[in-house]
Amino acid sequence: MEAIASNHTKTSIRTLFFSVFFTLFGMWSTFSQENEFDKLKSDFIPLPKNSEQKLNDAKLYLENAKRNNDLEKIVAGYEQFITHYSHTKTAISYADSIILLTKNAKLNDYPGKGYLLKGIQLYYNSKYNEALDNFAIANDFAIAAKDIAQQISIKHYIGLLKNVSDEKEEALTIFQENLAFITKNNQHQKDQQQYLKSLFALADSYNKNRLLDSAEVAHQRGIAASLKHPDQYLYPWFLLSYGITSYYKEDYAKGNDSLQKAATFFKTNQKALSSTYLYIYKCLNKQGKNAESLPYLYKVDSIFQQHPKVIFQAREAYELLNIAHKTSGNDAARLSAIEKLLDVDDMISKDYQNLGKKIVTKYETPLLISEKEELLSKKEELITKLEDSNFLSQKTILVLIILSVLLSGVIFYFYRRNAVYKKRFDALMLEYEQKEKEKEIPIIEKIPTIKKAAVGIPQEIIDAVLIKLDKFEKTHKFTKRSYTLTKLAKELDTNSTYLSKIINMTKGMNFAKYMNEIRIDYAITQLKENKQFRSYTIKAIAIDVGFNNAQSFSVAFNKKTGIHPSYFLKQLENQELKESA
Numbered sequence: 001m002e003a004i005a006s007n008h009t010k011t012s013i014r015t016l017f018f019s020v021f022f023t024l025f026g027m028w029s030t031f032s033q034e035n036e037f038d039k040l041k042s043d044f045i046p047l048p049k050n051s052e053q054k055l056n057d058a059k060l061y062l063e064n065a066k067r068n069n070d071l072e073k074i075v076a077g078y079e080q081f082i083t084h085y086s087h088t089k090t091a092i093s094y095a096d097s098i099i100l101l102t103k104n105a106k107l108n109d110y111p112g113k114g115y116l117l118k119g120i121q122l123y124y125n126s127k128y129n130e131a132l133d134n135f136a137i138a139n140d141f142a143i144a145a146k147d148i149a150q151q152i153s154i155k156h157y158i159g160l161l162k163n164v165s166d167e168k169e170e171a172l173t174i175f176q177e178n179l180a181f182i183t184k185n186n187q188h189q190k191d192q193q194q195y196l197k198s199l200f201a202l203a204d205s206y207n208k209n210r211l212l213d214s215a216e217v218a219h220q221r222g223i224a225a226s227l228k229h230p231d232q233y234l235y236p237w238f239l240l241s242y243g244i245t246s247y248y249k250e251d252y253a254k255g256n257d258s259l260q261k262a263a264t265f266f267k268t269n270q271k272a273l274s275s276t277y278l279y280i281y282k283c284l285n286k287q288g289k290n291a292e293s294l295p296y297l298y299k300v301d302s303i304f305q306q307h308p309k310v311i312f313q314a315r316e317a318y319e320l321l322n323i324a325h326k327t328s329g330n331d332a333a334r335l336s337a338i339e340k341l342l343d344v345d346d347m348i349s350k351d352y353q354n355l356g357k358k359i360v361t362k363y364e365t366p367l368l369i370s371e372k373e374e375l376l377s378k379k380e381e382l383i384t385k386l387e388d389s390n391f392l393s394q395k396t397i398l399v400l401i402i403l404s405v406l407l408s409g410v411i412f413y414f415y416r417r418n419a420v421y422k423k424r425f426d427a428l429m430l431e432y433e434q435k436e437k438e439k440e441i442p443i444i445e446k447i448p449t450i451k452k453a454a455v456g457i458p459q460e461i462i463d464a465v466l467i468k469l470d471k472f473e474k475t476h477k478f479t480k481r482s483y484t485l486t487k488l489a490k491e492l493d494t495n496s497t498y499l500s501k502i503i504n505m506t507k508g509m510n511f512a513k514y515m516n517e518i519r520i521d522y523a524i525t526q527l528k529e530n531k532q533f534r535s536y537t538i539k540a541i542a543i544d545v546g547f548n549n550a551q552s553f554s555v556a557f558n559k560k561t562g563i564h565p566s567y568f569l570k571q572l573e574n575q576e577l578k579e580s581a
Contacts, residue, residue, distance in 0.1 A: 112141025
């Protein structure tokens, strides 16, 4: 837990540093460049691009490469096709061709780059789990080859996947570190497109974390840089994201203006177009233009029917349609929106529920193992050097004595703390055994003991809700999706007021605490009874039992038990060793 807290503190400091830096930069640049920036946006005319001509050129290039049996040029030709068909399934098949061709060939950057390109196209097609698999393979190749450029690109897309799994703060840290590394090592000169991608991801991440002044400065830098690029690379995306920043800053007219311009560029990019329509709706709605705004939500619905990869945008559109029709009293339209929303929720729950855990196991854990091996190698080198030098001087001995005294103090502190934790662990085990015995008592026998407490609710409703609540707990449905009080009430066929009151009076806590408690209880049961479960990381355990991240799980676990999950795991292992001995 100390390590988790330390990492969180470092993350917070880095986030604060970047936020302050961009805010101060913004105070200067906004004053001097705002008019120029607005002029750039209004005067911009995209360079003409003959897509068919580029495709024909790519075909001729590939045919010539195949005639000469030049593997390097064949791969370059396939890359041109991936660029042309980007965001489609066709691009994925060309990436597969690159992997197949280069798997056993001694070619620089390959097959690692092939897996990276395939992962990127899978990400664009919302195949997030498959994208992660390919990024993990590409990362192994990049680490082995010490290919910094590929590692930067992979880390960039891992950050985007973090956004998908709603780990916004971790994603922000990744984009800040990536951009800082690119700038420090002049990578923005070597790979201008990656620089623009990293700058856009950072601007978008500032939006997601509501660091709006920093977002505005990043957008201005991004738009200026993209206009200098020969293809005005990512200009429409910066325009879209800038419109979103304006919406959050409550400048709805400016936001709508930027979004309407962005929409004209996204004729074939359904995900970007859907996001643009969502925020056009929001800007118009905030301006009171309800009739004008509603069609944009139906446009998102129409895109989703043809392109399931816009599932997250569709989900938000159905939520907004539900609210809009509830306000207008259109029950039929509202019912349709709710049914679509429930269908989308089921799809998201099935396809993306474990993405966060997979990022940990497929990317972060191998990365940590690689870093550990590198550090151990450096440690061995240091030990060899120390052995060859006269290290133990008088000053060194004095320092070692001081360190020994300090270490003794630290050991004493941890000894006392562990004694307290051990008592809490033993008490927790007794409580666990008692709860296991109580589980054997049928719920119907427990109901009469709380009749007096539940004032104001008919007894038959209390009985029915408690029986369903007991089933909800026993089937562990709380681990499968993100429940709100309203969603659970609907699932239990009651209303949120009754459910909240019954939980408060029978469980002695509010709904949020109740969900945390049953998830922690389930985690304790699984850790005690399932040996394989104990091999998971804290983060993977957290996601598996229904928490969004390791931090919220650790805080809830410590609050309930008085000990950290890492200590609990260690004590379980010690207990098992004693029993086996």
